C-alpha cells in the first residue's frame with residue numbers, strides 16, 4: 001500500500017519534537033516522493049503563531065535549517081497552524097473548521113492522522129475531545145458494506161505511555177473508547193532505527209545466525225543505550241514521577257529492542273504476526289520479586305564531572321530537579337525471558353545520561369568452546385561476540401579469535417565488520433520518517449501493541465516500587481562522564497561477566 005492521502009494533525013505543534021523531528025521527517029518523505037499524493041499538515045498548539053510564523057519557526061529551528069533547502073519553499077505551503085487549546089471543548093470548533101477547509105483545499109478526503117506530541121497529562125483530554133467531536137468514523141463506529149475503502153482516522157501517541165501498569169492500562173482504555181486497536185499507533189522511535197529494523201533481517205534472512213540464537217550457544221545478551229548529554233533543560237519532566245532512566249529508556253526503548261532479539265520467527269511479516277511473537281516475549285519476561293531487586297537492578301544518578309573535557313554539573317543542580325532527588329539517571333537491569341529458547345540466559349539492559357560515550361548497541365556474547373584447546377596460549381580465547389551497533393558507527397561486527405601472525409601459535413581477537421555507512425554509502429535515515437511512512441500506509445509492524453506495553457510495565461514495576469520504598473543513600477553515585485555506578489560492574493562481576501565499554 002502506498003501512503004494514503006490524509007490530513008496530519010499534530011498536537012503539541014509548538015514543541016521541540018515537532019520542530020526537531022516530525023516536520024523534518026515529513027519533509028524528507030515528501031522530498032523522496034514517499035509522502036501521500038495529497039496531504040497537508042495542521043499543527044495545533046496554544047502558542048500564538050500565524051501559518052507563516054509557524055512555517056518560519058519550523059524552517060529555522062535550531063540545527064535543522066530546513067529553510068536553506070531549495071525545496072522548502074514549496075513544502076512549507078503544506079504546513080498550517082491553528083492556535084487552539086485542544087484539551088478544552090472550546091478549542092474544537094476552530095480546529096474542526098480548519099480540518100474542513102484544509103481537507104477540501106488539499107483534497108485529502110476524510111482520512112485524518114492525529115499525532116499526539118504532547119506532555120502525557122494532555123493525552124487523555126485530547127483523545128476524549130477527538131471522540132466527542134465525532135471525528136472518528138472508522139471501525140466500530142463506521143458501518144458500511146461499501147467495497148471501497150472507508151476513510152480512516154489513526155492516532156499516533158508518543159511516549160511516555162503511562163508511568164506504571166495502572167496508568168498505562170487506563171490510557172489504553174481511553175484510546176479504545178475512541179479508536180480501534182488497528183488505528184492506534186504507539187510510537188517508539190527506536191523501532192524506526194535502521195539497525196534495530198535490521199535485527200529481524202539479520203536473524204531471519206540468514207541461516208548463519210539463527211541456529212546458534214538460543215541458550216545453548218548464547219551466554220548472555222547486553223543492550224546499552226548510553227548518552228553523554230544530561231537532562232538538557234528537561235529537568236522538570238525527568239524529575240517527575242514519569243521520569244528517570246528506568247521509565248524513560250529501559251521500560252520502553254530497551255525492552256522493545258530486547259523483544260526483537262528474543263522473539264521467535266514470525267509466520268509472516270504482517271504486523272499481526274510480528275507483534276504476536278513480540279507479545280509472547282513480553283509475557284515471558286520474568287517479573288522480579290521484591291527481594292531479588294538488589295541483585296538484578298542498579299540505579300544511579302550523576303554527580304558533577306566532566307564529559308568530553310567539559311565540566312558538567314550534578315543532576316541535582318540541573319534546573320527543575322529536586323536537590324534531594326532520588327531520580328535514576330542511570331539504570332541497569334538483568335532480565336530473563338522464560339521460554340524454551342532462552343532458558344536461563346540473562347539479558348542485561350542499561351541506560352544512562354551524562355555517561356562516557358553516546359552509544360546504542362546490542363551485544364550477543366557466545367559461550368566458550370566446549371573444550372578449551374588454546375588454554376596454554378599467551379592470549380586465551382575470549383568469547384565470540386556479535387555486536388550490533390545502532391549508533392554511532394552503525395553496523396554489525398563479529399569478534400572472534402584468530403591466529404596472531406608469525407611463528408608460534410598465539411591467538412587474538414579479530415573483527416569482521418559490516419559498516420553500514422561504508423557499505424550503503426549513506427547514513428541511516430531518521431527513524432521518524434520511516435515510522436510515519438508506515439503509519440500513512442496503515443502498517444503497524446513497528447508500533448507497539450497494548451499488550452507489549454502492559455507486560456513491560458509489569459516486569460519493571462517491582463523494581464520501581466522497590467526503589468521508591470528504599471531510597472538510596474549513596475546518590476549521586478557516578479561522576480558525569482563515566483560508565484555509571486560501580487554497582488553496575490559489581491552486578492556483572494558477580495555473574496562472572498563485564499560490560500562492554502569500548
Ligand code: BG6
Nearest residue numbers: 159189225227248249253360391
Ligand atoms: C527519548 C528519551 O525517548 O530518547 C530521551 O525520552 C533520550 O531522554 C532519547 O535522550 C534518546 O534517543 P536517541 O535516538 O538519541 O538515542
